[in-house]
Amino acid sequence: MTIQRLQSHWGFTTMPFGRGLAPSMLHRHGGHAEAVARIAWCVDQHALGVITGEVGAGKTVAVRAATAALDTSRHVVIYLPNPSVGVRGMLHHIVSALGQVPSFYSATLVPQAADALAAEHAERGRSPVVLIDEAHLLDNQQMEAVRMLTNHEMDSGAPFAAVLIGQPTLRQRLRLGVLAALDQRISVRYTLAGMNATETADYITHDAAWPVMRRRCRTGLSRAGLAVEASA
Ligand SMILES: Nc1ncnc2c1ncn2[C@@H]1O[C@H](COP(=O)(O)OP(=O)(O)OP(=O)(O)O)[C@@H](O)[C@H]1O
Numbered sequence: 001m002t003i004q005r006l007q008s009h010w011g012f013t014t015m016p017f018g019r020g021l022a023p024s025m026l027h028r029h030g031g032h033a034e035a036v037a038r039i040a041w042c043v044d045q046h047a048l049g050v051i052t053g054e055v056g057a058g059k060t061v062a063v064r065a066a067t068a069a070l071d072t073s074r075h076v077v078i079y080l081p082n083p084s085v086g087v088r089g090m091l092h093h094i095v096s097a098l099g100q101v102p103s104f105y106s107a108t109l110v111p112q113a114a115d116a117l118a119a120e121h122a123e124r125g126r127s128p129v130v131l132i133d134e135a136h137l138l139d140n141q142q143m144e145a146v147r148m149l150t151n152h153e154m155d156s157g158a159p160f161a162a163v164l165i166g167q168p169t170l171r172q173r174l175r176l177g178v179l180a181a182l183d184q185r186i187s188v189r190y191t192l193a194g195m196n197a198t199e200t201a202d203y204i205t206h207d208a209a210w211p212v213m214r215r216r217c218r219t220g221l222s223r224a225g226l227a228v229e230a231s232a
């Protein structure tokens, strides 16, 4: 069904729920709560995690919810929305987010990023949280760079947390032999299934969401009727 047909079916003037939902507006269904809890565990344990799910399952929403709950005086969130920038672009982003000028030479960027991540933790007492969204788009060299970053002082505990978020192909790619070394560093894996019909009906009629639905709808919408139709 196209967006236009969907809007005219329900009588919406605009789509009721966009990408910029405030954390208070989110629906804490089972899968969402699990994903948020596992991201929080990674952050707490300075571990490497992988969250996968189909397009629109709510992965980015879960990441936003998990980071919104972090204490900003103790964490620095480094979010890469799109990793299609090569190894250099990825490391550049990390180094500049930590307030340093990225090295001109690619060979020294990995150690610089690793040192910057470690220094943030050791000297400023803030744990970096590196979140790489759309991580199924990472190429093998970028995966290798992530592994090298997580190598840093691994025996005594990594100074930062990292979470790769992507579509189900990410899970399959990590099983490839060339990525085995990275794969064995992963402490947490979770596949987000998205909302089922009952959870969707519950979401669009729950107390925080319902006023938005009603405001954006030009037809008289019945809350009970909507719940029945949404779960059908
Ligand atoms: N827990 C939730 N509560 C409310 N809305 C949600 C929730 N999860 C997802 N959504 C809705 O679904 C939309 C898509 O979610 P999101 O962008 O997180 O999907 P995604 O898994 O990251 O998809 P993609 O693979 O395309 O990046 C959001 O913009 C939001 O409107």
Ligand SMILES: [Mg+2]
Binding pocket: 059, 060, 061, 133, 134
């Ligand atoms: Mg996303």
